[in-house]
Amino acid sequence: MENIQKIKNIIEALGEHKDSEAAISLLTELGTNSEDDEIREMTARTLIKKNTHESLRVVLISKGKGINDLSARVAMASINELLALKDKKEAIKILDDTIKMHSDEEVRNTARSVRALMTFS
Amino acid sequence: MEIGKLSLHKTINAKNIQNENTSKENKLTTNPFGVSFKGNVIQADVFESAKKSSPLNNITEKSKLFASAVVSGINNFNESFKSRINSIVSFGKKVTSDFMDTIERIGNTEITFDIEGFKNKLFPDRQYSVKYLSNKSVDELKGIWTDIESAKG
Numbered sequence: 690m691e692n693i694q695k696i697k698n699i700i701e702a703l704g705e706h707k708d709s710e711a712a713i714s715l716l717t718e719l720g721t722n723s724e725d726d727e728i729r730e731m732t733a734r735t736l737i738k739k740n741t742h743e744s745l746r747v748v749l750i751s752k753g754k755g756i757n758d759l760s761a762r763v764a765m766a767s768i769n770e771l772l773a774l775k776d777k778k779e780a781i782k783i784l785d786d787t788i789k790m791h792s793d794e795e796v797r798n799t800a801r802s803v804r805a806l807m808t809f810s
Numbered sequence: 811m812e813i814g815k816l817s818l819h820k821t822i823n824a825k826n827i828q829n830e831n832t833s834k835e836n837k838l839t840t841n842p843f844g845v846s847f848k849g850n851v852i853q854a855d856v857f858e859s860a861k862k863s864s865p866l867n868n869i870t871e872k873s874k875l876f877a878s879a880v881v882s883g884i885n886n887f888n889e890s891f892k893s894r895i896n897s898i899v900s901f902g903k904k905v906t907s908d909f910m911d912t913i914e915r916i917g918n919t920e921i922t923f924d925i926e927g928f929k930n931k932l933f934p935d936r937q938y939s940v941k942y943l944s945n946k947s948v949d950e951l952k953g954i955w956t957d958i959e960s961a962k963g
Contacts, residue, residue, distance in 0.1 A: 690934075690938055692958050694938075695954075698938050698939065698940045698943055699938075699943055699954060705940075711948035715952050
């Protein structure tokens with residue numbers, strides 16, 4: 690088994706883990722900072738699927754992570770995952786707060802675009 | 811005159827015979843020391859002790875020798891028998907103590923079989939399966955992740 694597949698399996702296991710808080714912390718620490726696009730993409734997907742305030746904050750308002758990732762592949766995968774959520778309430782609330790209050794304009798613009806997509810989806 | 815001739819002839823013959831005998835003996839004798847020796851060599855021990863011992867004394871001395879030999883033989887046998895018995899006894903004691911130690915060790919030994927480890931060795935990828943990883947704690951998963959990252963270089 691390749692190393693990347695092993696890490697993917699760890700991320701998947703963390704997505705199903707009972708200790709959700711610790712799992713999100715580990716995904717934020719190692720997954721979102723990985724050099725590998727594939728790992729960052731999978732981490733973002735997993736965090737969005739968790740659909741908690743803490744996990745969504747990481748991928749929506751952190752610069753260089755989730756929808757703000759420099760890799761278009763990671764950003765697009767994150768947006769697709771957000772659009773696929775059944776319960777979008779928490780995500781929309783965080784996006785609204787980001788549009789209103791975030792200090793970085795680029796982050797605010799990205800949040801606005803995603804918010805629009807979610808409204809029409 | 812004839813008697814005189816005869817006696818003279820006899821004298822000469824006797825001298826000749828004596829000379830022949832001496833030369834024959836000299837020829838037959840071997841001298842191991844390389845020293846010339848004229849005369850007869852004594853072939854057998856002819857010396858006799860001045861004090862002759864009686865046959866009874868001989869028997870007594872011989873029996874004493876025999877008795878001492880028997881006694882020393884018995885002593886030697888006893889010693890060797892004792893040492894053999896001792897070595898057999900000590901061997902038996904050692905075997906018994908070793909056996910008891912083994913029994914004690916067996917009594918104190920816990921036999922465990924790491925089935926998970928065995929399965930992981932049999933199927934190396936199994937320990938990276940999602941099902942297997944899901945049962946690990948987050949700290950353990952962090953350790954595994956870090957190990958993989960460091961192995962990647």
